[in-house]
Amino acid sequence: MKLNAFRKKSPWILHYNAGGCNGCDIEILACLAPKYDIERFGMINTGNPKQSDILLVTGPVTKRSRERLVEIYSQMPEPKVVVSCGACACTGGVFRGMYNCEGGIDQYIPVDVYVCGCGSRPEQIIDGVIQALAILEKKTKELEVSVRLKNEAVKEGTQLNRRNIAGEIKKLITIEKN
Amino acid sequence: MYPLIISLFIVPVIISGLVVIFPKSISRLLIIAASFLLSGLSLYLFITINEPYRFSIPHTMNEVVAGADILLLFYFGFVAIIRKSWLVGLMTALQLGALIYLLTVIPASDAVQFIVDKLSVFMFLLINVISSLIAVFSIKYIDEEDCSSFRKKYFMSILFWFIAVMNLLVCSDNMEYFFLFFELTTLASFLFIGFRKDETSVKNALTALWMNQVGGLAILIAMFFIIKNGYGIPTFSNLLAHSSAAGILLPLALLSVAALIKGAQMPFSKWLLGAMVAPTPVSALLHSSTMVKIAPFIILRLSPALKNTPVASVVIVLTAFVFVASAIAALSQDNLKRILAHSTIALLALMIMMGAVGTPVTLVACLILILFHGISKCMLFLNAGILERVFHFKETSDMDKLAETGPFTSFVITIGFMSLLLPPFGAFIGKWFSIETLGSLATHQKLLGSLVIVAIACGGAVLSLLYFKVLGLLITRSGNQDKIKFEKLNLFYAIPIYFLIGIMLLSVLSFPFLMTTCFVPVASQILVMPIEIATIGWSIHIGSMTLPIIPLLIAFLLVPVTIILAMLIRFKNVDRAKEYMCGEKIDYSFSSFYFSTDKATPYFSVIGILFFVALIVVAIV
Amino acid sequence: MNDLVVPVILIVLAPLIGGLVYGFERIVKARMQQRWGPPLLQPFYDVLKLADKRKMIVHSTHAFLGIMHFVSLWFALAVLLLGGDLILVIFLHLLSTSLLILAGYSTRSIFSHLGANRTAISTLCYEPVLILFAVSVFIQTGSFEVASIFSYNQPLVLKMPLAFMALLMILPIKLKKSPFDIAEAHQEITGGVELEYSGIFFEAIYTAKWLDYIFCYTLVYLFGANDPLVGMGLVLFVFLYINALDNSSARVNYKQMLRFSLLVALPIAFINLLLTILHLL
Secondary structure: OOOHHHHOOOOEEEEEEOOOOOHHHHHHHHHHOOOOOHHHHOOEEOOOHHHOOEEEEEOOOEHHHHHHHHHHHHHOOOOOEEEEEHHHHHHOHHHOOOOOEOOOHHHOOOOOEEEOOOOOOHHHHHHHHHHHHHHHHHOOOOOOOOOOOOOOOEEEOOEEEOOOOOOOOOOOOOOOOO | OHHHHHHHHHHHHHHHHHHHHOOHHHHHHHHHHHHHHHHHHHHHHHHHOOOOEEEOOOOHHHHHHHHHHHHHHHHHHHHHHHHOOHHHHHHHHHHHHHHHHHHHHOOOOOOOOEEEOHHHHHHHHHHHHHHHHHHHHHHHHHHOOOOOHHHHHHHHHHHHHHHHHHHHHHHEOEHHHHHHHHHHHHHHHHHHHHHHOOHHHHHHHHHHHHHHHHHHHHHHHHHHHHHHOOOOOOEHHHHHHOOOOOOOHHHHHHHHHHHHHHOOOOOOOHHHHHHHHOOHHHHHHHHHHOHHHHHHHHHHHHHHHHOOOHHHHHHHHHHHHHHHHHHHHHOOOOEHHHHHHHHHHHHHHHHHHHHHHOOHHHHHHHHHHHHHHHHHHHHHHHHHHHHHHHHOOOEHHHHHHHHHHOHHHHHHHHHHHHHHHOOOOHHHHHHHHHHHHHHHHHHHOHHHHHHHHHHHHHHHHHHHHHHHHHHHHHOOOOOOOOOOOOOOOOHHHHHHHHHHHHHHHHHHHOHHHHHHHHHHHHHHHHHOOOOOEEEEOOEEEEOOEEEEHHHHHHHHHHOHHHHHHHHHOOOOOOEEOOOOOOOOOOOOOOOOOOOOOOOOHHHHHHHHHHHHHHHHHHHHO | OHHHHHHHHHHHOHHHHHHHHHHHHHHHHHHHOOOOOOOOOHHHHHHHHHOOOOOEEOOHHHHHHHHHHHHHHHHHHHHHHOOOEHHHHHHHHHHHHHHHHHHHHOOOOHHHHHHHHHHHHHHHHHHHHHHHHHHHHHHHHOOOEHHHHHOOOOOHHHHOHHHHHHHHHHHHHHHOOOOOHHHHOHHHHOOHHHHHOOOHHHHHHHHHHHHHHHHHHHHHHHHHOOOHHHHHHHHHHHHHHHHHHHHHOOOOOHHHHHHHHHHHHHHHHHHHHHHHHOOOO
């Protein structure tokens, strides 16, 4: 029986702030409030990567938060989608070029939907999530790799050990100013 | 029959002497052989004896017993002088005075001194089997102790001599003999607790000595009142025969006091808690499985006379209070043996309460609790010994690595704690019976019954909290390696543990059979009336209670089998991930929760003393 | 044999009925907050989605104990619905909670440990009240069996109103709802014991929560057992009460929860027991 159809009926969200100013965070939490009410789509804001499908990331990835971001991403079971909310998460926003940011989360984890805006409005966020759901339905259960997820999940016998899938991140990629 | 029973007394004494003489290798073989022999004998006696078997020994032994009493008291006086303990000296002086006075007024008689009835053979079974397992365990335990080899032999020798004394104690009818054996167990406790000869051991040994001497004094005063009231010679059967005479309450109250002190009920619980400095086989043998079981044993013996009297009511309320109080006091402890000691006191309170209520179903519950609590606590204490010797720690806060370094031990301790708490194990069934029958008590003695039910409900819940606190530390694994490697335990440590687990699991599976052949006949003989037990459909009916078998069998599959499988199972084709700590990669270390009950514990002693005073007052009035 | 059919069907369908109750509850809570709320079948969509995730566990002991928690809770519910002994049912429920607590302790995760600690403390809160309730039932009807409540001549709520009040006070603790949801404080310890479960293993815990609802509402139904209308009326009343309380109250910490249940709920249950014994009710 194809269970893919049920992925979009009950998407559970994990919201992570990778060092942002909290503007987009407040808009995300407003989505849960009665005016925008995303629970009518079955979405719950779980605080827990192991039980969520959608990772909503806000904020430019600061030095301190990049390892944690990758760690949380690796603890989410496939199939999963990443939605980067706000200009900072997409490209670095107003913080692009600073000493502690690297310009957007797609340097670290594979992103599926980019929601723009500096304070993205709840309507934009909901639209982005709905588009992410359409992508989620087509995803497989294989692990995806990206720039910084160099450490593979270790295969032990018949199981994958995901404990060290996000290795230590050492080098900061400098962004060319042009 | 006679030689078999006598050999239960003589074999341990002989072994105790031989162990001192022969070298280690031969005495090991002797100990193992004696263990098999004693367990087999007690099992055979249990199966064959149905009617009370009376026998007496030549009456010149009466003089020998009296002489031994006085010698013993002189030894206690000697201890008081060299340790400069005025309490022990005071107690000894009182006991000596009472004893000499009694010896002048005791009427001579030809009555039998020993009666072996079904209660005695039940206790024989418990004492000999558990003692044999502990003797095998302590061969290796005492070998690793830091003392001279003569002291090691001395330890094993006193162990066997203690077994002989316990065997004699549970079948003696004459109270003078009973007093001698009671004080001999006090002596054994004193020698064992002071074994390690450091300052705390000596202090705790003296505390145990004088507190138990108060119990012995109570027995002497009870004997005095029996003679004064004109019941004839002081024996248990004589006492029970006069159960409706006037003035019977005072001897009953005094004997109950002796039982309560031996069972370490508050305010006399300090001696049992201090006794935990002794080597662990001692804690397992004396202070959880056999010696403290004298307390419910005395109450069971007296139960036909004690039932429905004001003395029984005070005992019931006191033990209900102790059940809750010691459970609460246990929450603040960290040392594993102290936690087990508090839990022992709580369950002993429950057993004494069941004995004092005296209806058929409560007596069956008391017997079930005695047997299964003995097995479970023995297993837990032996594991505490293994933790001490093999893993080198005593506090529970050090136990958090145990599931990785010693999975088998942590698994056994988990099974031990679960067996005190949950269906389908015996200790749970005892608790269940107690709640159900106290419901029926509440219809007759209303305020009493309802207070006791609240106490049991709260005490049971606090005990579960206590067990969860310890279990939580035992079962923590890091998940870095999924494979479990069982640790290798020395054979002398491992075999008693395997035996105990086997006995426990077998008794769960054969519980209906045990009910009909073991517990109910003993209870009915105590009450001197038959108890109907019938197996209708899938449940057993005892008296007015039903015990459904199917839910218990399924609970058997759920609890022990689940815990065994949880250790061994490995899911294939499933990813392993790290625990969620908000993305941090640091390894946290953390411990359990702690309660501080220091504000409440002083009140417990005060309330206990009030209850004891009430017990005597109620008997006199 | 006939009177076994209905309980057996109820037992087999218990997860489905529980799911519908949970879904209905989410709608009611949302409407109370003037929101629209998810569709009624949302819990089943959740379950089917969870079945489709890649399987991931921390270690096998933890996952297995979670599954056995679900199985043993179903078993406790089965014994209750088949009319078994009330004290046995309470202890079987304690068994399933203790498997959950063991599961919580078995990983080296700090949130899981905190959740397990708090769940252990909350069993201390509600268990004495339930046992007193069972004993009061025994004194009223003469037997501990649930089946005897059904054949009693009056709805129990008329005879034991104080016990009903005490049950209302501890139901939030059992169902892990505000103000006593300290064991599963979502914003504080991110779910407590449920934290480390994912995918199909989380389904076991999720479905166990539905069975817990059925268990608690059956206990409420027992208060009006001999008349189905009174029973269902009580269940509806308690359902609305629990959800209104959940929506409107804040979380208390564990000390306040202990103090409340041991100093307020337990004395009320005890007074009820006394009054029942003295035949004043």
